[in-house]
Amino acid sequence: xxxxxxxxxxxxxxxxxxxxxxxxxxxxxxxxxxxxxxxxxxxxxxxxxxxxxxxxxxxxxxxxxxxxxxxxxxxxxxxxxxxxxxxxxxxxxxxxxxxxxxxxxxxxxxxxxxxxxxxxxxxxxxxxxxxxxxxxxxxxxxxxxxxxxxxxxxxxxx
Amino acid sequence: xxxxxxxxxxxxxxxxxxxxxxxxxxxxxxxxxxxxxxxxxxxxxxxxxxxxxxxxxxxxxxxxxxxxxxxxxxxxxxxxxxxxxxxxxxxxxxxxxxxxxxxxxxxxxxxxxxxxxxxxxxxxxxxxxxxxxxxxxxxxxxxxxxxxxxxxxxxxxxxxxxxxxxxxxxxxxxxxxxxxxxxxxxxxxxxxxxxxxxxxxxxxxxxxxxxxxxxxxxxxxxxxxxxxxxxxxxxxxxxxxxxxxxxxxxxxxxxxxxxxxxxxxxxxxxxxxxxxxxxxxxxxxx
Numbered sequence: 417x418x419x420x421x422x423x424x425x426x427x428x429x430x431x432x433x434x435x436x437x438x439x440x441x442x443x444x445x446x447x448x449x450x451x452x453x454x455x456x457x458x459x460x461x462x463x464x465x466x467x468x469x470x471x472x473x474x475x476x477x478x479x480x481x482x483x484x485x486x487x488x489x490x491x492x493x494x495x496x497x498x499x500x501x502x503x504x505x506x507x508x509x510x511x512x513x514x515x516x517x518x519x520x521x522x523x524x525x526x527x528x529x530x531x532x533x534x535x536x537x538x539x540x541x542x543x544x545x546x547x548x549x550x551x552x553x554x555x556x557x558x559x560x561x562x563x564x565x566x567x568x569x570x571x572x573x574x
Numbered sequence: 575x576x577x578x579x580x581x582x583x584x585x586x587x588x589x590x591x592x593x594x595x596x597x598x599x600x601x602x603x604x605x606x607x608x609x610x611x612x613x614x615x616x617x618x619x620x621x622x623x624x625x626x627x628x629x630x631x632x633x634x635x636x637x638x639x640x641x642x643x644x645x646x647x648x649x650x651x652x653x654x655x656x657x658x659x660x661x662x663x664x665x666x667x668x669x670x671x672x673x674x675x676x677x678x679x680x681x682x683x684x685x686x687x688x689x690x691x692x693x694x695x696x697x698x699x700x701x702x703x704x705x706x707x708x709x710x711x712x713x714x715x716x717x718x719x720x721x722x723x724x725x726x727x728x729x730x731x732x733x734x735x736x737x738x739x740x741x742x743x744x745x746x747x748x749x750x751x752x753x754x755x756x757x758x759x760x761x762x763x764x765x766x767x768x769x770x771x772x773x774x775x776x777x778x779x780x781x782x783x784x785x786x787x788x789x790x791x792x793x794x795x796x797x798x799x800x801x802x803x804x805x806x807x808x809x810x811x812x813x814x815x816x817x818x819x820x821x822x823x824x825x826x827x828x829x830x831x832x833x834x835x836x837x838x839x840x841x842x843x844x845x846x847x848x849x850x851x852x853x854x855x856x857x858x859x860x
Contacts, residue, residue: 420577437577453826462761464674473648473677478609478679483577484622488767501617518797527673548760549672 427495435482442466444482444483445492447466453493453522458552458560464550467523467530468492474530476549482519487516493522496529505529505567514563538570540565579622583737586621591710593619599735600624601644602678603760604671605687623735632656639741640706643682647694648673648674650681652669659854660741662750662769662849666697688722691764691789695722697752698768699786699794703741709734719786721771722793728739743831745773745782749856751849754788755841758833765833768845769819770853778808778859785817785850790825790842797824800846809854816841818851 418487419434422567426449435444442459442471445468457463459478466477469491496503505525507513515521523548531546538546543564544557580586590597595618600606602647609615623629629644630651639656647667650656657664670679670693675778682693682705698718707714710733718739730736754767767788785800787788803816827838 418576438575438617440607460609461604461671462677465673469676470677473646474673475677476674479603479675481577481603481607481620481622483625484579484600485602530673540631545760546673549674 421488422482424485424487425489427491437481437483439482440478441468441480441482441485441490442477444485445477448482451492451494451537455519455522457519457523461547462525462551463520464527464547465520465523467526467550469526469530474527491526491563493526496525503529504562505532508567508570509560512559512563512566513545513551514559516554519551520552520554524552524560528567531564532568532571537568538564575617576619577622578619579625581625581627582670584625586623586626586735587708587710587733589619589621592737595619596744597621599686601680602646602684604675604679605683606815612800622737629737636743640744641681641741643736643738644681645680646677647679647681655739657701659744660697660701660750661696662752662771662853663694663701663703663741666752666767667694667731668753669693669752669760681739682764684692684732685718685739685761686728686736688724688728688793689763690792691767691790692794693752693754693764693767695767695787695794696767696788697750698739698741698769699796700752700784700795701741701750702771702784703739705739706737707734708737713737715740718792719796725792746856747858748772748782749778749853749858751852751856753845753849753852755833755845763832766790766827766838766841766845768842768849770849771848771859772804772850772859774854774857774859780804780807780809780854780859783822785839785846787821787824788844790827790838792826793826797821797846799824803852809850809859814847814850818847819842821846 455465457465461476597619599621624644629642750771754764756762769786773782783801787795799820807813822843825839
C-alpha cells in the first residue's frame with residue numbers, strides 16, 4: 417500500500433501527515449501524531465471513547481479514515497483547555513468526581529462540548545440522549561450528567 | 575487497499591467500474607469501516623464520494639428534495655424545510671446510532687447496507703422516495719423499495735453508486751410518521767418498525783396511503799393491503815383494525831435474540847396503527 421499524504425488542521429494548527437489508506441483517524445492521532453487523548457474502546461463506533469469533532473460534527477475517530485482528513489478542521493480533547501486553564505467542562509468533571517478510571521472521559525468531554533454548542537441549556541433527558549453514544553463502566557452516569565449541567569450553567573453565566 | 579476521493583461523479587464511476595478487485599463506496603463509513611475491521615470485507619479500492627460537488631447538500635426544488643448521498647443524518651434534522659415536509663423520514667434517520675454515528679451515517683448508506691432493520695428505509699419507502707444511481711451507462715432513477723434485493727444485497731451493478739435520495743414534494747394535506755420498537759430508549763436496532771405516509775381530502779378522508787414495515791422480512795415491505803384498508807376512511811377504529819391485521823398478515827419475520835416471530839407479527843400491526851395515527855394528525859386530520 418502506498419501512503420496517503422494529508423494536510424489538515426488540528427485544534428487550529430496546520431498538521432501534515434502520511435498514513436496508510438486503511439488507517440483510521442484514531443490510529444493516526446494516537447500512533448503518528450502523539451495525540452493520545454482519544455482512546456480506543458470498542459473500535460466499532462459503539463463506545464464513544466475516541467470522539468472528536470470534524471468540521472463542527474461530533475464523530476467517532478475510529479470510524480473515519482485518516483485519508484479523509486485532507487482540508488478538514490479537527491478538534492480533539494488536547495485543544496479543550498487553554499494552556500493550564502481547564503475548560504469549565506473539565507473543571508466540573510473533576511469537581512463532581514464524574515470520572516473514575518478516566519478512559520471514557522475525553523470522549524464524554526468532547527461529546528458534551530458538542531452538545532452544549534448546539535444546546536447551551538439542555539435538560540437532563542437531552543444530556544442523557546446527547547451522551548448516549550458514550551459508555552462509562554465506572555460512574556453510573558449520574559455524576560457525569562450533573563457535571564455537564566453545572567458546566568452548562570457556568571458557561572451560560574447563570 | 576487504495577483510497578480515492580474523486581471530484582466528479584464521472585471519475586467515481588470510472589474508478590469503480592475499472593477496478594478489477596473489490597471496490598467499495600465510502601459515504602459515512604459507519605458500516606463499511608466496521609465491516610473492514612471485522613475482516614468481513616477486504617477492499618482493494620475504497621472510493622470516498624464526499625468530495626464530489628453537491629454530495630453533502632440538501633436541495634429543495636419544485637418537485638421536492640434531493641439529498642446528496644454523502645449527507646450525514648445529523649444534517650437532515652438541521653434543515654427546517656425538510657423537517658416540516660417529511661418529519662417521519664427525518665425522525666427515522668435520526669434514530670440511527672449515536673450522535674457520533676449521526677455525524678457520519680447517511681441514508682444512502684443505510685439503504686445500500688441492506689439490513690432488514692435499517693431505520694431510514696421504511697420511512698423513505700412510505701414517503702415514495704427514489705434514488706438516483708450513477709453508473710457506466712449513465713444515470714437511472716428507481717424506487718427505494720427496489721434497491722435491496724436481499725439481506726445485505728442490492729440491485730446496484732458494478733460501477734454504480736447512489737448519487738442522491740429524492741423525496742417528492744409533500745402533498746398539501748399530507749403527513750408521514752415512522753415508529754420502531756426497541757427494548758431500550760436509544761442506541762439499538764429495530765426489532766420491528768413501521769412507516770406511514772397519508773394524504774387526506776378537505777374532509778379528512780384518506781385519499782392516498784403508503785404503509786411500510788421493517789425488520790419483518792429479508793427486505794423492507796411495502797404493504798399494499800394495509801394502504802387499501804385505510805384509503806377512503808377517516809382512520810376510524812375499524813380501519814385501524816384492518817390496517818393492523820393487513821400488516822401482521824404481510825410479516826415474514828425470523829426468530830432471533832431481538833424478538834420472536836409471534837412478537838414481531840403482533841407488534842408490526844400495533845406500530846403501523848400508531849404511526850398511521852401520527853401521520854393522520856400531521857396531515858391535518860382530526
